[in-house]
Amino acid sequence: MRIRPRGPQGIVEGDLTPMIDMAFQLIAFFMFVINFSEVEQDQRVTLPASELARPPEAPYEQPLTIHLTDDDHFIYGGKELTSIGALRSDLLQETQIIKRLTNKDIADVTVIIRGDEDAKTGMVQRVIQIAQELGFEAFALRGKQSDIPTLGGERQMQPE
Amino acid sequence: MKFRNTDHREHIVLQMTPMIDIVFQLMVFFVFTFKIVLPEGDFNIRMPSAQTSTASAMSESPLLRVRLRATPQGELARVQFGDVVLDGDAPFYHLQTRIRDLIGDEAGPGSSDQEVEIDADYNLKYRFAMNAITAITGYVDDNGEQHKLVDRVRFAPLNE
Numbered sequence: 001m002r003i004r005p006r007g008p009q010g011i012v013e014g015d016l017t018p019m020i021d022m023a024f025q026l027i028a029f030f031m032f033v034i035n036f037s038e039v040e041q042d043q044r045v046t047l048p049a050s051e052l053a054r055p056p057e058a059p060y061e062q063p064l065t066i067h068l069t070d071d072d073h074f075i076y077g078g079k080e081l082t083s084i085g086a087l088r089s090d091l092l093q094e095t096q097i098i099k100r101l102t103n104k105d106i107a108d109v110t111v112i113i114r115g116d117e118d119a120k121t122g123m124v125q126r127v128i129q130i131a132q133e134l135g136f137e138a139f140a141l142r143g144k145q146s147d148i149p150t151l152g153g154e155r156q157m158q159p160e
Numbered sequence: 161m162k163f164r165n166t167d168h169r170e171h172i173v174l175q176m177t178p179m180i181d182i183v184f185q186l187m188v189f190f191v192f193t194f195k196i197v198l199p200e201g202d203f204n205i206r207m208p209s210a211q212t213s214t215a216s217a218m219s220e221s222p223l224l225r226v227r228l229r230a231t232p233q234g235e236l237a238r239v240q241f242g243d244v245v246l247d248g249d250a251p252f253y254h255l256q257t258r259i260r261d262l263i264g265d266e267a268g269p270g271s272s273d274q275e276v277e278i279d280a281d282y283n284l285k286y287r288f289a290m291n292a293i294t295a296i297t298g299y300v301d302d303n304g305e306q307h308k309l310v311d312r313v314r315f316a317p318l319n320e
Contacts, residue, residue: 016176023183030190035197048290052298052306053201068286112202120234121289122282125318132209140202143290151295152250 040065040114042075048117049150053143060110060140062102064094066127070118074127088130095134106135114142203293207314224262224276225316226255226292230284239292256295259309279316 045067066087067075074081081087095106111131115124128139227240239251246254263274276296280289298308 016180020176020180020183023180023187027183027186027190030187030194034190034193035195041197041200047200048287050201050203050290050294051300052294053203054306055199055201056204107208110204115286117285117287117290118234119286120282121228121280121284121286122318124286124289125280125282125315128207128315129318132207135209137206137208139205139207141205141290141293142200142202143294145199145201149300151252151256151291 040067040112042067042114044069044075045114045116046070046118047114047142047144049146050143051146051149053145056140060112061108062098062104063110063112063140064091064136065112065114068113068115068119068123068127070116072120072123084126084130087127088134091131091134095136107137109136110138110140111136112140112142203290203297203313205313224259224274224310226276226278226296228278228280228284228288228292230281230288232283234283234285236284236288252291252295255292256299256309259296260299263309273312274310275312275314276310277314277316282318 065076069075074084074087076087076090079090081090098104098106098109111128113124113127124141131139225240225242227238228236229238229240231237236251239246239255241255241258244258246258248254259276278289278292278296280292293313296310296313298306300306
């Protein structure tokens with residue numbers, strides 16, 4: 001049996017161009033959408049929607065974010081707190097740190113309240129109340145931006 | 161003149177492996193740091209504690225009161241603006257209309273120094289309080305432009 005001699009084998013190269021194109025497009029996409037800001041969001045809280053909720057024009061200098069879940073728990077500084085007393089003592093600690101380490105007035109510190117849409121309004125008021133007792137005056141009630149009107153009514157019936 | 165034959169040029173193979181390595185590492189980094197941030201916005205209210213606010217509470221305009229009554233389940237039972245009970249399917253829309261009529265926003269957005277106090281039942285779901293704040297603080301016209309109505313909103317002292 002006669003074996004035919006094989007010809008010289010070239011290096012088989014896959015065409016990498018489409019893959020590299022795709023990879024670069026993905027990188028470009030992620031680079032544009034990446035957000036390094038420390039946004040304090042929590043999946044346990046579903047914010048109430050409002051068409052007027054707009055992001056602040058300038059970031060708050062030293063905000064404190066308090067989350068309030070629908071089962072009356074608080075999330076502050078990554079910890080879940082089950083009582084208002086625990087939140088109060090944590091806030092008290094925070095005010096002492098602010099007073100000691102910064103020359104900022106407590107009244108100028110913004111307390112951001114991220115309340116769940118099903119949380120009790122009274123609980124939000126209690127958070128505001130204990131913050132007031134500790135000297136906080138500026139509050140930001142956070143809502144989810146909505147493109148559709150949340151108040152109901154018939155906007156189309158308004159005179160044009 | 162004799163030209164050298166240039167046909168047997170050396171085949172240059174580009175080393176793609178390091179580049180692809182880096183590209184994939186970048187992709188992995190971006191994929192893992194990617195987080196979806198929902199658009200959120202704030203309602204800024206300034207609420208000093210009762211002791212400090214008594215001095216600044218003297219306002220020329222009378223305080224407007226919005227009462228939000230809740231069912232035992234925390235749903236909205238009734239909205240009352242002053243002495244007027246707002247009935248219908250969209251009480252917050254009617255509230256907004258009344259505030260617009262009262263303040264007369266033709267004078268310019270945010271021109272009023274009126275203060276509104278929200279007196280909500282303790283167990284009322286927070287989304288209704290947010291609706292009330294939306295109705296009081298402004299509205300979005302048909303062109304999608306935001307107009308301010310009342311800047312000064314506060315909660316009534318807590319009564320459980």
